[in-house]
Amino acid sequence: MVFSSIPFLFRFLPVFMILYFVAPRRMRNVILFLGSLFFYAWGEPVYVLLMLFSTLSDYLHGRLIGACKSRRVARGLLISSIVINLGLLGFFKYSDFLIGTVNRLLGSSIPLLKLPLPIGISFYTFQTMSYTIDCYRGEAKIQKNILDFGVFVTMFPQLIAGPIVKYRDVQDQLRQRKADIGAISYGCRRFVAGLAKKVLLANNLGLLWTEISGGNLENTTVLGAWLGVLAYAFQIYFDFSGYSDMAIGLGAIMGFHFPENFNYPYMAKSITDFWRRWHISLSGWFREYVYVPLGGNRRGLPRQLLNILIVWMLTGIWHGAGWNFLLWGLWFALWLILEKLVLGRMFKALPSLVGRLYTWLIVLVSWVFFAIENGPGALRYLSVMFGQGTAGLYDSPTLFILLEYRVLLIFAAIAATPLGHRLTESFFAVTGTGVTVVRRVLEKLVPALLLLASIAYIVEASYNPFLYFRF
Amino acid sequence: MKLENEKFHQGMTVAMLALMLLVLAAADMVKADRLFSETENRILAQKPELRLENIISGSYGEEYENYATDQFVSRDRWVALKTRMDILLQKKLIKGVYLGRDNYLIEQHLPGNYDQGKVNKRLDQLLGLTEQYPGIKVMLVPTSDNILEDKLPPHAVSFDQRGLLDQVKEKIGEEHVIDVFPILEEHREEEIYYRTDHHWTTLGAYYGYRHWTEAMNYPPRNFDPQDLVTVSDSFLGTLHSRLNLPMEADKIQIFPRTASRRIKAVYDFAKETTSYYEPSYLETKNQYGYFLDDNHAFIEIDTAYVAKDRELFLIKDSYANSLIPILAPHYEKIYVLDLRYYNGSLFSLMEKYVTSEKVDVLVVYNCIHFLEEFSYR
Incomplete structure (x- = not known):
């Protein structure tokens, strides 16, 4: 279920x-x-x-x-x-x-x-x-x-x-x-937020990805290929973190405190940073039970780099029994090692935007390996992304898809940043009766509306996949 | 004042969300299951049988989920809510229907769905028919996405039906093709397609007729668009059904002359009527059925006109239903065949009815139905 x-x-x-x-x-x-x-x-x-x-x-x-x-x-x-x-x-x-x-x-x-x-x-x-x-x-x-x-x-x-x-x-x-009413209320809201992330954002952006990846690569434009993998990046994030939110919420209702699993990974300034924010409970597990026992960073740099390589090969293969997942892990190992050696210091000196863009690029490329399970297919997709395709930069169908999904993509982009969270906090920090009334109304209205909207999208479920059947 | 009582409001939030789930769950338990959804026009999943092997294979869980989703309480309203939210998200394509300008709903036909193999199959069939009946004429009517291009949302793509028509001309010879593209394009600003339905209007059919008379070199009869009368102003067609949004209804119009003459129409060799129109359909959801009693495999019409013994054998889809009454004055008899409902051999049927030079043979389809459905034995 x-x-x-x-x-x-x-x-x-x-x-x-x-x-x-x-x-x-x-x-x-x-x-x-x-x-x-x-x-x-x-x-x-x-x-x-x-x-x-x-x-x-x-x-x-x-x-x-x-x-x-x-x-x-x-x-x-x-x-x-x-x-x-x-x-x-x-x-x-x-x-x-x-x-x-x-x-x-x-x-x-x-x-x-x-x-x-x-x-x-x-x-x-x-x-x-x-x-x-x-x-x-x-x-x-x-x-x-x-x-x-x-x-x-x-x-x-x-x-x-x-x-x-x-x-x-x-x-x-x-x-x-012990779950007091505060914890139960938090759990309920967290569950609804996760449900909305999964149903409203992930499923709908998944449609965009299937539309692009389901088409013929020969007709896929550069813009289309980037749009597709961007949609996939959002889909897997909101799907996965939505599931974690729902799990944490359900746990909270019963009095459990589950660890956080995501911390705005797409805000990361480096790949090292990304893996501190993405699927935290898994990377934490590997760190504690594999990386550290292997010596971690205590046995000199070469050993540390080898350890990174081992851990990320395992991380990759944990996500699915396939060469593409191994490759996916190795891809991250490569950049983690490069960051340890040179890139890390370099990005520290540059504005954080550069680091963010670099991280996005590496992560988007990684999702191509992750999503397309046959190697040649993934390579062809990448070659289209980088302009080696036959369909040109963009065309009408791509622009139509972009227009169709523009609002959703904007919502997704905002939801992937702490912006909403910060706005809510600073708004709620303001005191005064008027603000309190608004807050009291919103804290009920927003979950209620999100729940209703999610139900509607579940009932009319043309697309509601379970992505982790390979994990 | 309870405003500052955090616990109270947390309790309220929990109570509200719990209540929403509980009330819906309870309502869902007591509601009755439906077999069919009118609005979605499909059969809904039914309660799966509880059998040990289904449970073990896990298929019971899957089927139960389909069942619970399809039969969820007030499903139609949830579906409508979803459609509205899609519109809020500025979507212009919902369930294969473009939300066009000026409230036009336009069915999407993706080029990728009609590959050359499919096209060739239909062309070969058409050529076979042409070779057998060299006098045949073929009218393939474009659907609205190809004519109302300025009503489509920006960058919407459609299957190129002009290109299809060029292929038809090349395959069977231009002399066989009645190309209504130019005349429909000329009148694209007029109400030649319904806003809520995939058919052309009677006015659209009239322009088709005008071009047909030119191509046939027949003197056009005295139909004037000014004379059109409205028989229904509450028509919400097939495209509306798919979205189920509140919108302004279409009008169904006819030329009064076509209704005044008492004809004899025999449907499927059984049911007999005296009119092209069946008003009872105007009380149903399927108002387009008003024309020629919806769809029948075979109709034999005695037009009550005197037209030098001329007769018409018409092979058609539903686009022709509004055209037939306008064609009538040129013929004494019209035989209407809908291949979708006819299982017998086309040529043996035609042998019976197309007996002399005085019987015209005409094929009327919209381009999409032609590609999807035109086939005979």
């Missing part, structure tokens, strides 16, 4: 929330656990067993690590947990990719497994690994209650599209959490 759907908004959510808040406190985790299983089983009726297996396995590993006195045995248990988690992930996500690669290299014809990817497996295996690793490091308390642990793994708000919540960030909230 996805959040931006009628069954979720008008069946699951009301029923779940009523049960959750009517039930006595000690029953809430049971309801949250069962509700989450139902939520997951709706789309993945078979793979729900896989998720339960993963839960049980890491619960037991955690208990055993906690119980064992020997550091060596604990280490063995940790390795066992990681092998199981990565084994599951590898088997379900990467086996066909590996088989395909082997076949191509050796000319063999091992049949592909053609397993559908269990939704959210990349998210929940990373969450459970954070648990066992932290148990081993002594940074997390061992969870004795399997129900509470099950809630951590399966919790529906962040189950299928993140943020990736580290166990120790929520371990106390699993047992004891």
